[in-house]
Amino acid sequence: MQQIRVLIAKPGLDGHDRGALVIAQGLRDQGMEVIYTGLRQTPEQIVDTAIQEDVACIGLSSLSGAHMELFPEVVRLLRERQADDILVIGGGVIPEEDIPVLKSHGIAMVFTPGTRIEDVASFIRSHVKLRDLTDLPPVEPVAKQVDHIGIAVRSIAEALPFYTRHLGLTVERDELIPDQRVRAVFVRAGDLHLELLEPTAPDSPIAQFLEKRGPGLHHVAYRVDDIDAALDALKQAGVRLIDERPRPGGLGKRIAFIHPKEAHGVLTEYCQRTGEAAE
Amino acid sequence: MAELEERARAWEDRVERALAKRPERKEKFVNGSDIPIRRLYTPRDGVVSEEDYIEKLGFPGEFPYTRGIQPTMYRGRFWTMRQYAGFGSAEQTNQRFRYLLEQGQTGLSTAFDLPTQIGYDADHPMARGEVGKVGVSISSLLDMQTLLKDIPLDRVSTSMTINAPASVLLAMYLVVAEQQGVRWDQVSGTVQNDILKEYAARGTYIFPPKPSMRLITDIFEFCSKEVPNWNTISISGYHIREAGSTAVQEVAFTLANAIAYVQAAIDRGLVVDEFAPRLSFFFNAHNDFFEEIAKFRAARRMWAKIMRERFGAKNPRSLQLRFHTQTAGSTLTAQQPDNNVVRVTVQAMAAILGGTQSLHTNARDEALALPTEDSARLALRTQQILAYESGLTDTIDPLGGSYYVESLTDAIEAAAWKYIDYIDELGGAVAAIEQGYVQQEIRRAAYDTQMAIERGEQVVVGVNRFTVDQEKPPEILRVDPAIGRVQAERLAKLRAERAEGPVREALVELRRAAESTDNLMPKIIQAVRVFATLGEICDTLRGVFGEYRPAVF
Numbered sequence: 001m002q003q004i005r006v007l008i009a010k011p012g013l014d015g016h017d018r019g020a021l022v023i024a025q026g027l028r029d030q031g032m033e034v035i036y037t038g039l040r041q042t043p044e045q046i047v048d049t050a051i052q053e054d055v056a057c058i059g060l061s062s063l064s065g066a067h068m069e070l071f072p073e074v075v076r077l078l079r080e081r082q083a084d085d086i087l088v089i090g091g092g093v094i095p096e097e098d099i100p101v102l103k104s105h106g107i108a109m110v111f112t113p114g115t116r117i118e119d120v121a122s123f124i125r126s127h128v129k130l131r132d133l134t135d136l137p138p139v140e141p142v143a144k145q146v147d148h149i150g151i152a153v154r155s156i157a158e159a160l161p162f163y164t165r166h167l168g169l170t171v172e173r174d175e176l177i178p179d180q181r182v183r184a185v186f187v188r189a190g191d192l193h194l195e196l197l198e199p200t201a202p203d204s205p206i207a208q209f210l211e212k213r214g215p216g217l218h219h220v221a222y223r224v225d226d227i228d229a230a231l232d233a234l235k236q237a238g239v240r241l242i243d244e245r246p247r248p249g250g251l252g253k254r255i256a257f258i259h260p261k262e263a264h265g266v267l268t269e270y271c272q273r274t275g276e277a278a279e
Numbered sequence: 280m281a282e283l284e285e286r287a288r289a290w291e292d293r294v295e296r297a298l299a300k301r302p303e304r305k306e307k308f309v310n311g312s313d314i315p316i317r318r319l320y321t322p323r324d325g326v327v328s329e330e331d332y333i334e335k336l337g338f339p340g341e342f343p344y345t346r347g348i349q350p351t352m353y354r355g356r357f358w359t360m361r362q363y364a365g366f367g368s369a370e371q372t373n374q375r376f377r378y379l380l381e382q383g384q385t386g387l388s389t390a391f392d393l394p395t396q397i398g399y400d401a402d403h404p405m406a407r408g409e410v411g412k413v414g415v416s417i418s419s420l421l422d423m424q425t426l427l428k429d430i431p432l433d434r435v436s437t438s439m440t441i442n443a444p445a446s447v448l449l450a451m452y453l454v455v456a457e458q459q460g461v462r463w464d465q466v467s468g469t470v471q472n473d474i475l476k477e478y479a480a481r482g483t484y485i486f487p488p489k490p491s492m493r494l495i496t497d498i499f500e501f502c503s504k505e506v507p508n509w510n511t512i513s514i515s516g517y518h519i520r521e522a523g524s525t526a527v528q529e530v531a532f533t534l535a536n537a538i539a540y541v542q543a544a545i546d547r548g549l550v551v552d553e554f555a556p557r558l559s560f561f562f563n564a565h566n567d568f569f570e571e572i573a574k575f576r577a578a579r580r581m582w583a584k585i586m587r588e589r590f591g592a593k594n595p596r597s598l599q600l601r602f603h604t605q606t607a608g609s610t611l612t613a614q615q616p617d618n619n620v621v622r623v624t625v626q627a628m629a630a631i632l633g634g635t636q637s638l639h640t641n642a643r644d645e646a647l648a649l650p651t652e653d654s655a656r657l658a659l660r661t662q663q664i665l666a667y668e669s670g671l672t673d674t675i676d677p678l679g680g681s682y683y684v685e686s687l688t689d690a691i692e693a694a695a696w697k698y699i700d701y702i703d704e705l706g707g708a709v710a711a712i713e714q715g716y717v718q719q720e721i722r723r724a725a726y727d728t729q730m731a732i733e734r735g736e737q738v739v740v741g742v743n744r745f746t747v748d749q750e751k752p753p754e755i756l757r758v759d760p761a762i763g764r765v766q767a768e769r770l771a772k773l774r775a776e777r778a779e780g781p782v783r784e785a786l787v788e789l790r791r792a793a794e795s796t797d798n799l800m801p802k803i804i805q806a807v808r809v810f811a812t813l814g815e816i817c818d819t820l821r822g823v824f825g826e827y828r829p830a831v832f
Contacts, residue, residue: 013393013409015482018522018609021722022729038829039482040397042405064393065648065758069408093613095648096752113613113646114742116733 004128005055009037009046011074014064019091019113023059026117032124043073050078050086056128057087059120060107067094072105079106087127091115143222147253147271148186148193150218152209156185156198159215163187163194177250182206184250195221195250219257221269227254230270234258246272280323287321294318310570311728312527314690325685335580335689339675343583345576345688346676347634348599353672358630359637360662361438361603365390365415366649367758368765369425372415376430378652382659387430387468388438388639390414391448396483398444398817401766411762413649414440418770419812423451424458433461437468438513438603438637443485445472446494447816450804453506469510469559469603472498475536475708476515478829479717480522485817488709490824494799495540496547499554501800510559512540513603519717520563521609523725526574527691529563531698532708532717534581538699539708541590551590555597564626564633565607571626572678573687575602575633581692604630605639611646615741616753619643624661631671632678638662648755715830773810781809786819793823 008024010017017039024034035053037046050058058078060071071090078084090102091111099110109123153159163169164187172193173186181204187194197218199207209218224230227246234241240259249255249271258268308316317324326332337343340350349355362379364387365372376387391414394406400418401410410416417423427437432455441448449470456466474491477484484491495512502509516524516533524532537558544554562578564571582600586592606626611619620643627640640658642650650658665671678684705711712718731737738744785806792802799820806816 012407013397013399013405013483014413015393015477016521017482018725022523022726025722025726026729040405064409065412066408068760093646093648095755114739117729118733 004032004057004124005053006032006034006057006059006124007037007046007050007053007055008034008059008061009041009049009074010039010061011041011043011046011070012062012064012066013040014062014066014092015039016063016092017061019063020059020061023061023091023117023120027059027121027124030117030121032121043070043077046074047077047081047083051081051083055086057089057124060088060090061092062090063093065093067092067102068098071102071107075106087124089120089123091120143224143270145223146192147221147223147273148195149220150195150197150267150269151216152197152206152213152218153215154198154210156183156196159196160185160187163196169194173251175250176200177248179248180205186251193251219267219269220263221255221271224270224272227256227270227272230272231256246270283322287323290319310526310567311565312525312570312691312694314527314570314687314694317686320682320686322682324682325687325689326680335685336679342587342595342598343580344599345580346679348579348601348636352634352675353631353666354675357666357672358635359386359436360384360659360666361386361388361637361639362655362659363388363390363440363605363639364655365392366413366756367411367415367762369415369417369422373426373428373430375652375655376426379655379659380430380435382656383663384659386436386438386637389426389440391439391441392416393483394418395448395813396441396443398447398485398813398821400770400812400814401763402770403814406763408763410766411758416762416766417448417451418766418814419773419810420451420454420807421769421773421810423448423455427452427455427459431461432456432459433465438471438510439468440471442471442474442477442481442483443491443494444813444817445470446498446800446803447807447813449498449509450800450807453804454808463506464508466506467508467510469513470498471515471561472512473515473536473540473561475539475712476518476533478712478827479519479532479536480524480721481515481518484827484829486820486824487827488713490793490820491827492540492543492709493547493796494820496544496549497798497800499544499557500547500549501798502557503549503554505800507557509557510601511554511557513559513561514540515561517561517563517605519721520565520607522721523609523728524721525724526565526567526570527694528698528720528724530574530578530581530691531695531702532721533560533562534578534585534695535699535702535708535711537582538585538589541586542707545590551586551592552594552597555586555590555592556594556599559636560600560602562602562604562630562635563607564604564630564635564638566610566622566626568625568629569678569684569687570691571629572633573684573691575604575630575635576676576679576684576688577692577695578602579634580688581695601636603637603639604633604635606630606641608641608645611641611643612739612742613646615747615750616643616647618741619645620657620661623658624665627661627665628669628671631665632676634676644753644755647753649758651754651756770812773812777810782806782811782815785809785811786815789816789819790823793820 008020024036027034088107089109090107169187172188181201183198185196197206239262243256246254246256252274253271255271260267336345339347364375392411393409395417399406401416499511502511514537516529519532520529579600583598586598606623623640630638640661642654642658644654702711789802
């Protein structure tokens with residue numbers, strides 16, 4: 001079996017490293033390879049070291065009360081650098097009520113004083129193993145969030161009242177996209193939009209979709225920061241694309257479709273917000 | 280003695296026979312310092328003769344001070360009840376200080392946040408998330424004025440847990456005293472100012488060892504002339520112990536560090552009996568009651584010998600090991616936090632029976648967060664009950680002459696000398712720390728303790744035995760997360776409103792002095808006076824001294 005590499009790190013200015021050192025030694029005794037950062041590491045330094053050393057797990061230790069700012073920052077930076085396949089755990093003087101908040105920020109587990117090293121080790125083993133089952137790290141750049149969900153309808157006039165009347169959502173924009181020969185109505189649902197799509201011409205892709213499959217879920221669109229770079233990365237990785245170049249979508253976005261086979265049956269769109277849409 | 284020997288042997292025979300039927304709880308009884316503990320101590324152990332008594336114990340207030348440094352000890356006056364406090368802004372800490380004084384506390388002890396301790400202003404990028412968390416945030420004289428508002432500095436003594444930038448915080452304190460109309464020879468207090476244990480155990484260093492030692496001796500020299508009642512250093516075993524050392528290592532490494540400071544001051548040309556009376560110590564009061572009491576007694580005896588024999592000190596005050604004690608934070612548990620009150624009580628009793636000069640009792644919620652006001656009061660009450668109700672204080676060194684305690688005192692002393700001799704061989708404390716020797720010894724002891732707990736050999740009530748499933752989370756103190764922003768704004772305002780010319784001038788003067796061998800204290804005081812910030816002063820010194828980068832051992 002492959003030896004698990006762990007980075008034990010002290011973010012912030014805290015000098016209490018007894019726990020960190022004991023855990024480091026204990027995990028070594030449990031057969032892991034452990035790197036210790038030493039004191040006073042910024043989240044950036046910790047993430048750099050973790051990536052350089054290709055660790056599977058980062059253990060963060062803080063006893064100074066700075067955990068709520070520093071632990072999530074480490075996870076955020078890992079995401080930014082597409083290294084969030086690294087398991088992040090934490091420990092130190094951490095009040096009970098902070099633990100669920102830290103977990104919601106991606107810290108997989110928080111170990112408070114009194115934890116046995118064996119329990120830490122077994123947690124790492126089981127969770128690092130899970131990681132092996134997941135796909136390769138996502139290619140550059142990652143989808144930032146779901147931007148909208150496209151729904152193909154025969155008639156917007158008929159479909160829309162369900163969303164407005166029963167779900168209580170509001171229409172944000174109604175526009176014609178000549179390029180696609182569709183009318184698109186954008187309904188806001190929290191952070192994302194539902195994009196109701198009605199064909200405006202018989203040769204519209206939506207018309208073809210309706211003919212083949214009937215009305216229903218058409219595509220899921222992910223927001224990216226740089227769509228050109230995103231498409232290039234997919235191309236290089238051999239992912240089949242419908243659109244090799246971005247084209248104009250609704251709400252002034254630049255969009256491109258990825259072949260539905262790649263997402264196991266879901267038509268997937270990348271979109272980048274431009275000035276008009278970003279406001 | 281002959282009859283005693285005979286009867287003791289007969290008793291041992293009987294016990295051996297009884298053991299065959301019913302063995303003891305453990306095969307071997309050994310304390311945390313690896314000192315074997317016998318079944319019974321008798322006049323055959325420890326102090327046996329009159330000569331022994333005179334040589335090893337003597338009388339309170341007399342060499343070798345084993346029984347205490349004052350002739351009346353707590354019959355004259357109790358120890359100073361000094362609770363370590365500080366969090367958030369200077370206003371908040373000032374309020375907690377005044378509350379504690381109203382509650383009968385007799386001295387102040389200031390906890391600074393980590394940016395302050397490492398010489399960063401509150402708006403420095405490295406300060407992110409740390410401002411006001413483990414102590415009060417002090418970036419300039421303005422903050423210090425607020426912290427000490429309405430506290431009479433001629434009557435209250437203040438201890439400041441500050442090390443690398445000790446000169447700067449001391450300078451701020453002195454300027455505030457002056458503004459209150461209190462003369463420097465009227466103020467009393469302590470700066471921790473002990474950098475060696477920062478490298479070895481606590482972690483809030485800034486500069487490399489050499490310039491750090493110079494800053495420390497600058498304070499020694501300055502205070503011996505200008506601030507005669509100030510304790511210029513608090514040589515601390517506390518953090519060494521918290522980092523995991525044994526009781527013996529705590530004494531040994533602390534005294535080894537003390538030797539290094541005294542030597543540095545002598546090398547600087549100071550006269551031992553002029554600065555040594557202002558050296559003070561800081562120890563941990565841990566769980567093993569008798570071992571701790573013996574540790575304090577051994578430390579006193581060793582220091583007296585070191586000062587007299589090694590450094591030729593003559594002033595009795597140079598020979599007296601005065602110390603502050605804090606109960607052991609690392610023994611407190613997050614589980615069933617009320618249990619901690621009991622632990623703290625036992626530890627505080629050890630400190631009192633060990634003859635401490637001042638005491639901090641930890642709050643029960645320390646393993647969870649900073650103490651709430653209720654917890655802080657209960658911790659203080661613990662001391663008051665011991666002082667006023669328990670009778671511990673009515674005679675001096677009540678355990679002196681205990682066969683066990685005397686024997687343990689000897690054993691700790693002997694084991695500690697071995698470490699000190701070895702550190703001398705390595706070239707002294709600075710060299711031993713630079714080589715990682717001290718850190719490794721502490722680390723090994725910490726790991727051994729953890730393993731003993733995990734194997735269940737060492738019981739921690741509520742953690743690996745006698746646990747409960749569901750615990751209701753106690754109320755804890757939260758530091759307002761806005762404090763970082765508030766402090767940053769306050770700094771921005773200060774920088775906008777102060778006169779820049781004098782600041783620049785003072786910092787240039789400071790840089791020049793740092794490049795020379797002049798005493799830095801007067802320059803730092805001048806910089807503080809014109810509202811140069813802590814960060815600006817420390818950055819100026821960083822520019823000359825560089826920063827310490829530890830090797831990761």
